[in-house]
Amino acid sequence: MIVAGGHAxxxxxxxxxxxxxxxxxxxxxxxxxxxxxxxxxxxxxxxGGRDELLLRLARTESVYVPRFxxxxxxxxxxxxxxxxxxxxxxxxxxxxxxxDLDAWPYPKKPLVPLAETVHERYAVEIxxxxxxxxxxxxxxxxTRPVRERSITTVGQMVRxxxxxxxxxEVGLLxxxxxxxxxxxxxxxxxxxxxxxxxxxxxxxxxxxxxxxxDLAQELSRNGRRTGLTFAPEGGSERIRKVIxxxxxxxxxxxxxxxxxxxxxxxxxxxxxxGLPTETDEDVLEIADMAHEVIKAGRAATGSKDIRCxxxxxxxxxxxxxxxxxxxxxxxxxxxxxxxILKQAINSDRSLGRAIGYRYHDGEPSLIEGLLSRGDRRVxxxxxxxxxxxxxxxxxxxxxxxxxxxxxxxxxLPAFGVDLDWYTTRQRDELEVLPWDHLxxxxxxxxxxxxxxxxxxxxxxxxxxxxxxxxxxxxxxMDTEIQIGPTGRKLLPLTPLGGxxxxxxxxxxxx
Ligand code: SF4
Numbered sequence: 097m098i099v100a101g102g103h104a105x106x107x108x109x110x111x112x113x114x115x116x117x118x119x120x121x122x123x124x125x126x127x128x129x130x131x132x133x134x135x136x137x138x139x140x141x142x143x144g145g146r147d148e149l150l151l152r153l154a155r156t157e158s159v160y161v162p163r164f165x166x167x168x169x170x171x172x173x174x175x176x177x178x179x180x181x182x183x184x185x186x187x188x189x190x191x192x193x194x195x196d197l198d199a200w201p202y203p204k205k206p207l208v209p210l211a212e213t214v215h216e217r218y219a220v221e222i223x224x225x226x227x228x229x230x231x232x233x234x235x236x237x238x239t240r241p242v243r244e245r246s247i248t249t250v251g252q253m254v255r256x257x258x259x260x261x262x263x264x265e266v267g268l269l270x271x272x273x274x275x276x277x278x279x280x281x282x283x284x285x286x287x288x289x290x291x292x293x294x295x296x297x298x299x300x301x302x303x304x305x306x307x308x309x310d311l312a313q314e315l316s317r318n319g320r321r322t323g324l325t326f327a328p329e330g331g332s333e334r335i336r337k338v339i340x341x342x343x344x345x346x347x348x349x350x351x352x353x354x355x356x357x358x359x360x361x362x363x364x365x366x367x368x369x370g371l372p373t374e375t376d377e378d379v380l381e382i383a384d385m386a387h388e389v390i391k392a393g394r395a396a397t398g399s400k401d402i403r404c405x406x407x408x409x410x411x412x413x414x415x416x417x418x419x420x421x422x423x424x425x426x427x428x429x430x431x432x433x434x435x436i437l438k439q440a441i442n443s444d445r446s447l448g449r450a451i452g453y454r455y456h457d458g459e460p461s462l463i464e465g466l467l468s469r470g471d472r473r474v475x476x477x478x479x480x481x482x483x484x485x486x487x488x489x490x491x492x493x494x495x496x497x498x499x500x501x502x503x504x505x506x507x508l509p510a511f512g513v514d515l516d517w518y519t520t521r522q523r524d525e526l527e528v529l530p531w532d533h534l535x536x537x538x539x540x541x542x543x544x545x546x547x548x549x550x551x552x553x554x555x556x557x558x559x560x561x562x563x564x565x566x567x568x569x570x571x572x573m574d575t576e577i578q579i580g581p582t583g584r585k586l587l588p589l590t591p592l593g594g595x596x597x598x599x600x601x602x603x604x605x606x
Contacts, residue, residue, distance in 0.1 A: 097117070097134075097146070098115045098117075099115065099116060099119060100119070101118065101119045101123050101126075103234060103238060105160075106120055106191075106238055106415055106416055106534060106536055107468070107470075107530060107531040108160065108162065109531065110472070110474035111475065111478065112475060113162075114475065116146070116161065119160070119192065120158065120160065120189060120190070120191035120192065120535075120536070121190075121191030122191075122194040124200045125194055130153060133152050137149045137152060150163070150164070151164070151182065151184075151185070154185045154189075155184055155185070155186075157189060158190055158192050159189070160189040160534060164181060164182050165179065165180055165181065165533065166178070166179055167471065167530075173511060173512045174527055175529070177528060178532070188534070188535045190535045191535060191537060191573070194243075195243060195578065197224060197245040198245060198246050201245075201252065203257075204256060204257075205260045205261075206218065208261050215267075216265065217263055217265035217266060218258060218261050218263040218265070219269050220254055220257060221245065222244070222268050222269065222270050222282070223244040223270045223275075224243050225239040225241050225243055225271070226239065226242065226270075227240060227242055227560050229546075229558060230340055231340045231546060231547075231550050232329070232339050232413075232417065232419055234415065235271055236271055237416050237538055238416050240569040240570075241576060241577040241578070242560060242577050243577075244278075244579050246582055247278045247282050247285070250268070250282060251282075251285065254286060258295060264295055264296065265295070266286075267298050268283075268298070274299065274305075274307060278580050278582070280311070283315055284314050286315075287314045296316075297315040298315060299312065299315060303326075304326045304327075304328060304343045304348050305347065308326075308351070309354045309355050309358060312324055312355075313358060323360070323362035324355050325363075325364040325365075326363065326364070326365055327365075327367075328341065328348055328365060328366075328367065329366065330368065330371060330378065331378050331379050334378065334553060337555055338371065339368075339371055340556055348365075348389070349388055349392050352365075352392070352393065352404070353392045353393055356397050356402050357397060361403060362402075363389070363402075363404050365389070366409070367382055367406065367408050368408065368411045369409070369430055369434060369458075370410050370424065370458065370461065371411045372419060372550065372551075373551065374425065376433055379437050380436065380437060382441075386441060386447075386451045387447045387451075390447050391447065400450070402450060403450050403452065404450065404452070405451070405452035406453050406454070407455070408434065408455040410430055410457075410461030410464075412465045412468050415468065415469060415530075415531045416531065416536045416538055417543070418543050418544075418546035418550055419547065420469065420547075421527075422547070423520050423522040424519045424520050425458070425520070426458070429458070430457070431457060431458050434455050434457075437453075438453055441453055459497040462497075463489075463495075463497065465518070466504070466518045466519055469530070470530065474518065476507040477504050477508065480503035480506055480507050481499055484503060486500075486503075525544055536569075537568060537569035537570075537572045538567055538568050538569060539566070539568030539572070542565075542568055559577070560579060
């Protein structure tokens, strides 16, 4: 049995030929239910074989079994409808939502790799979901509503995780960690607890404000100051309105200067290229921003020893987001913008020397776009790429753009579509999308309205602090936003680093 899960399972159509089932949403409880059904079916002597087992799973309404659905197409290649081909299979499959994260403090004893890995740290998820509404962000859309883990459970997970893994670094992760209602107490409590030990704590810094610097300062009490990362995502104020990332240039410069003034020497800024409605000018503003960051940082610190890295990723429209209808930009346009941005950054040698520049070419993004919004017909492209030697294409040294283009040209014309049809084409409101029968809780009308708001550069607030704007998730999934502050405390409160005492991080349990 091959069962897909995780965020990509919200459109498993391109891999429908290769899997038995896909589970949408949170896995904690779903895994137990699925294994219980499998166990029962085995105990009965496996009646009806794999087909019967899949039917039992499909009847739960939260396991999607592609073979039980037929897809009909219109003469122009668009989907006409997706319908079950079995009587008792639901028309729509719903995502799972685990509401009480405190009841699921996992992983408890993580596997510790014997080889060195890129991120050698123990990850504690401090909350799930995000309602900030960045329009490109599939994770934020499909994991709604926000559900916080209590500060007490986070403290316990950090302590036990360190003990059972042997790691000496802990990352407090989520989609926007600084938004936890008790993040201040959490960071200062943990910092106090592990002060003087060899444990370092980190927070993925994405929010652009001074509060984030305060948190980073707390967490670096042990003296380790790694770089800070901020994600303005778009170069110009205009494009940031389009994507609903409400950060002003002034805020960004103020925040970065605060970081430099507090001893950080390295700041990373993350952006995307190829966003809907983007122009060359929007991208060139990234260079201005980076120049101003360095100038302001030098003025504030009186030192030339500061650096900023500009990192650019290619935008890929994702299912279940307002950009699911958006056309992608062509790779040659992306590559042109990346090139003129590099020239603009280096147009002032003195400033350009302090700015690092990292980017991905446009071609891999186009293929990601094919896989992101593809339907079942894309399975034939994947198979052809594999037959032609494609392996580990997520690694740039193995990726061959030409192999994908050739495979698409060989297989898709038989269906009356092509690579551009899947990627650079704008969809209209009434088009049936390949994932419409997979229910993330988001109302399709609301998503369309948010796409229209994006085009008119209208910003949407965060429903954590403003009234509900009816995205549809809470009523349709029978869930609600769960945030504190709860007033609960971190336990134990005794600092572990006093009197030379170390937390138990030495030695692998293996
Ligand atoms: S339904 Fe309302 S409260 Fe719930 S996530 Fe959507 S906008 Fe927020």
